[in-house]
Amino acid sequence: MSLKDHLIARIRQTGPLTIADYTTECMLHPELGYYTTRDPLGQLGDFVTAPEISQMFGELIGLCLAQSWLDQGSPRPFVLAELGPGRGTLMADILRATRAVPGFNEAAQITLLEVSPALRKIQREALQAYTATWIDTIADLPKQPLFLVANEFFDALPIRQFIRNGDAWNERLVGLNETTLKFGLGTQANQPALDERLTDTKDGDLVELCSAAIPVVSEVSDRISRFGGAALVIDYGDWRSLGDTFQALHSHQRVDPLASPGQADLTAHVDFEPLAQAAQTAGCRHTRLTPQGVFLERLGITARAQNLAASMRGKAHDEVIAAHRRLTHPQEMGNLFKVLGLYPAQSAPPPGLEP
Numbered sequence: 001m002s003l004k005d006h007l008i009a010r011i012r013q014t015g016p017l018t019i020a021d022y023t024t025e026c027m028l029h030p031e032l033g034y035y036t037t038r039d040p041l042g043q044l045g046d047f048v049t050a051p052e053i054s055q056m057f058g059e060l061i062g063l064c065l066a067q068s069w070l071d072q073g074s075p076r077p078f079v080l081a082e083l084g085p086g087r088g089t090l091m092a093d094i095l096r097a098t099r100a101v102p103g104f105n106e107a108a109q110i111t112l113l114e115v116s117p118a119l120r121k122i123q124r125e126a127l128q129a130y131t132a133t134w135i136d137t138i139a140d141l142p143k144q145p146l147f148l149v150a151n152e153f154f155d156a157l158p159i160r161q162f163i164r165n166g167d168a169w170n171e172r173l174v175g176l177n178e179t180t181l182k183f184g185l186g187t188q189a190n191q192p193a194l195d196e197r198l199t200d201t202k203d204g205d206l207v208e209l210c211s212a213a214i215p216v217v218s219e220v221s222d223r224i225s226r227f228g229g230a231a232l233v234i235d236y237g238d239w240r241s242l243g244d245t246f247q248a249l250h251s252h253q254r255v256d257p258l259a260s261p262g263q264a265d266l267t268a269h270v271d272f273e274p275l276a277q278a279a280q281t282a283g284c285r286h287t288r289l290t291p292q293g294v295f296l297e298r299l300g301i302t303a304r305a306q307n308l309a310a311s312m313r314g315k316a317h318d319e320v321i322a323a324h325r326r327l328t329h330p331q332e333m334g335n336l337f338k339v340l341g342l343y344p345a346q347s348a349p350p351p352g353l354e355p
């Protein structure tokens, strides 16, 4: 049975699915799910992420976290964590760059939250020189100082969509038209979680809600506020979004999210405001939301690129220059991607970010 047939049978039995339920099935179905079955990253996969573009990204993230660790008195041991580590490239670059920081690697307890068995295997290979622990749920984060990065993790969490109808909302649902999946609308209902959005929307506007993100940020912020540490959340999105950002990518092309369940990567833009609020509720401070290009420039990516390029010739040289541009230029990833830092009330924000 294909995943599509399975979804059709499920909808026939129990009715239309929320977009979150549909996404969870598509991404995480134990046999047929997107993340269960494949490595989606890289030139041959469906999308390319910043750490796969250049080693410079992970190096600067590593040095940023290490500087925060030094600023907070080098607590040891501490947890060095990543959410959704993909191919393990970012963590490997972080660890390589921070070898130069005395004591950091020795004190780091590498902890990875990863749902995909296929990617866990690739991560294990990328990090075979180190001792790492994989956790299944965020509640398993050890109760210790925590220095964490999440790059393109939150965009992968399932969202729900609602269309405003007076002071209530109709949820956008995945239903059936004979044997094809199609979007429809649920019945009108109040949504207390969307009360704030009644102030900046009008009838017919579409808003998105990612409730799965909240417990993740709450646990991370709980560790940071109690034991010290810092988190860097990097993703595409904005403080608050308006409109449909649910999208599917297959082989670097945008496709209809309902066309081939389990075959395409499903994501949505990240709303950073609710993440910042959850962090505050858990006793953490958050930085200003900062464009990735600005953040990387402040951390010295231009000097790093010049330095790397100076030792290279031909294609390799040109690739470093192109990667610098791709990561930082406002018309490439520089503006679309944003960085939110979380840090303890009594400490300075991570380098490159402002309170």
Ligand code: SAH
Residues within 6 Å of the ligand: 035, 041, 049, 050, 051, 052, 083, 084, 085, 086, 087, 090, 113, 114, 115, 116, 119, 150, 151, 152, 153, 156, 157
């Ligand atoms: N951070 C990596 C990969 C981004 S892709 C990079 O920048 O290259 C998203 C990652 O999050 C993948 O590793 C995916 O398997 C993981 N992921 C997605 N949903 C998850 C969930 N609910 N729990 C844990 N990991 C998840």
